[in-house]
Amino acid sequence: xxxxxxxxxxxxxxxxxIVGLVLSLMASGLVMSAAPAIADVKPPPxxxxxxxxxxxxxxxxxxxxxxxxxxxxxxSAQVAAANTRLEGLSAQATTLLANLSAARTAQVAxxxxxAAQEAHLVVLGLEVEAALNALGQLASxxxxxxxxxxxxxxxxxxxxxxxxxxxxxxxxxxxxxxxxGRARLFERLEVLxxxxxxxxxxxxxxxxxxxxxxxxxxxxxxxxxxxxxQQRTALESLQNAQADHVGRAAxxxxxxxxSESRIARDADRRLAQAxxxxxxxxxxxxxxxxxxxxxxxxxxxFPATALCPLYAAPDEGLPRDNAMAFNAMSRAYEQQxxxxxxVTDAYRSYAEQIxxxxxxxxxxxxxxxxxxxxxxxxxxxGGVQSFATAAHLWMDRNGxxxxxxxxxxxxxxxxxxxxWHWEFAS
Numbered sequence: 001x002x003x004x005x006x007x008x009x010x011x012x013x014x015x016x017x018i019v020g021l022v023l024s025l026m027a028s029g030l031v032m033s034a035a036p037a038i039a040d041v042k043p044p045p046x047x048x049x050x051x052x053x054x055x056x057x058x059x060x061x062x063x064x065x066x067x068x069x070x071x072x073x074x075x076s077a078q079v080a081a082a083n084t085r086l087e088g089l090s091a092q093a094t095t096l097l098a099n100l101s102a103a104r105t106a107q108v109a110x111x112x113x114x115a116a117q118e119a120h121l122v123v124l125g126l127e128v129e130a131a132l133n134a135l136g137q138l139a140s141x142x143x144x145x146x147x148x149x150x151x152x153x154x155x156x157x158x159x160x161x162x163x164x165x166x167x168x169x170x171x172x173x174x175x176x177x178x179x180x181g182r183a184r185l186f187e188r189l190e191v192l193x194x195x196x197x198x199x200x201x202x203x204x205x206x207x208x209x210x211x212x213x214x215x216x217x218x219x220x221x222x223x224x225x226x227x228x229x230q231q232r233t234a235l236e237s238l239q240n241a242q243a244d245h246v247g248r249a250a251x252x253x254x255x256x257x258x259s260e261s262r263i264a265r266d267a268d269r270r271l272a273q274a275x276x277x278x279x280x281x282x283x284x285x286x287x288x289x290x291x292x293x294x295x296x297x298x299x300x301x302f303p304a305t306a307l308c309p310l311y312a313a314p315d316e317g318l319p320r321d322n323a324m325a326f327n328a329m330s331r332a333y334e335q336q337x338x339x340x341x342x343v344t345d346a347y348r349s350y351a352e353q354i355x356x357x358x359x360x361x362x363x364x365x366x367x368x369x370x371x372x373x374x375x376x377x378x379x380x381x382g383g384v385q386s387f388a389t390a391a392h393l394w395m396d397r398n399g400x401x402x403x404x405x406x407x408x409x410x411x412x413x414x415x416x417x418x419x420w421h422w423e424f425a426s
Contacts, residue, residue: 058261065267086397089231093400096227098407100220101376101425107213114210117203124196131189228401291320299373300350307347307375312340317347319375322403322424326378329402333394342382344420348372363416377423378404385420387412392419 293305307317311327312334318326330341348356353367364370371377383391399405403424410418 058264062263062267065270069267069270086231086234089227089234090397090400093224093227093231094396094405096220096224097400097403097405097423097425100217100224101407101423103213103217103220104425107210107217110206110210110213114203114206117199117206120199121196121203124192124199128189128192128196131185131192134185224400231401291323294320299368299370300348300353302347302349302375310343310346310378313343313346316343316345316378317375318378318424319347322375325402325424326404329399329404332398332402336394337391339382341380342384343378344381345372345379346377347375363418371423376425377421379418379420380422381420384422387417387419395422 291306291308293303295306297303297306302319304317306319308320308323308327310316310318310323311330317323326341334340348370350367350373353364353370353373356370357364357367365372367373372379379385380395383389384395386392395404396406399422404422405425406419406422407414409415410421412419
């Protein structure tokens with residue numbers, strides 16, 4: 001019994017130091033864990049340098065994103081108003097471009113008619129002069145050589161006093177020939193003079209019509225320029241209405257996207273939705289050195305020296321001014337969509353017009369009359385060939401800024417709808 005107590009006392013005496021050591025270490029750990037680690041705390045990194053947003057930064061960035069989104073949404077009314085003005089101006093510009101094209105066509109036709117009438121007057125003047133010379137010759141024959149009217153009288157007297165019927169018949173035939181020839185000469189002179197009067201009146205009317213057509217074309221161009229200026233202003237207003245917000249959103253979205261937080265990602269998604277479509281830009285292109293040959297050529301007979309290649313469609317060409325306007329438009333389209341305008345056809349030679357007419361007789365114009373043959377038309381693809389596409393809407397809005405429009409007959413409600421067909425009239 002005594003031995004047992006000794007063994008237990010010895011065991012307890014050996015265990016107590018170990019327990020004390022463990023308790024000491026635990027107490028030390030508790031003290032160390034409770035003490036603030038001031039020496040290891042670093043100031044929070046800035047938002048720009050942060051790999052992961054702190055809760056405080058995240059809250060601020062989400063608030064900023066929501067505020068920017070609200071600002072974008074508030075400006076939507078202005079954007080909608082600008083879009084409405086833009087739609088109206090686009091339709092107005094298209095109508096004015098069609099009027100300008102018709103006025104210039106009428107002007108060319110009237111000037112051509114006036115020139116033809118003037119040329120006809122010159123020919124008539126020469127014929128009248130020849131007739132007057134013939135009458136002068138008759139007068140000379142009458143008084144110098146005994147011919148003309150006096151000769152007729154002598155011939156008649158000889159016929160009345162002829163000794164035989166045969167001789168009388170020959171003499172009367174001579175008289176009839178002389179009388180008929182003089183009558184024909186006077187009739188011709190009268191016809192020529194009457195034709196002169198009519199042609200002179202036509203030439204004057206054609207000149208007045210050409211002047212009126214030129215005036216109408218000038219007025220249509222002035223109205224068009226005013227509308228185009230308004231349309232450019234509307235587009236710029238639409239662009240400026242969002243430019244500041246878009247610039248601020250770039251850095252803000254970067255900060256939100258660096259965060260793994262669902263709240264940040266949701267805020268970025270809402271901001272991205274509000275930013276959709278806010279990238280309106282216009283680009284004008286410098287003119288290359290081509291198409292310097294500006295002589296007038298018949299439909300479908302343009303030489304290569306009179307044409308310039310189209311941007312991103314070098315196999316297609318148009319006269320210089322037309323091509324430069326199209327290229328500027330195509331570059332603007334590329335800036336906004338990432339790809340230039342798609343072109344299937346531009347200028348068509350007379351031979352090409354025949355091929356197209358044979359292939360699509362119900363659509364193609366009579367060879368020698370196509371607007372493609374004078375470099376005033378293009379056929380587009382890449383989405384423009386369908387009325388219900390964003391590409392076609394872009395052309396409706398922006399085409400008139402560069403002088404390109406869709407004629408009424410080719411519109412969706414026209415007599416021969418061709419969404420791909422666009423004409424130049426500036």
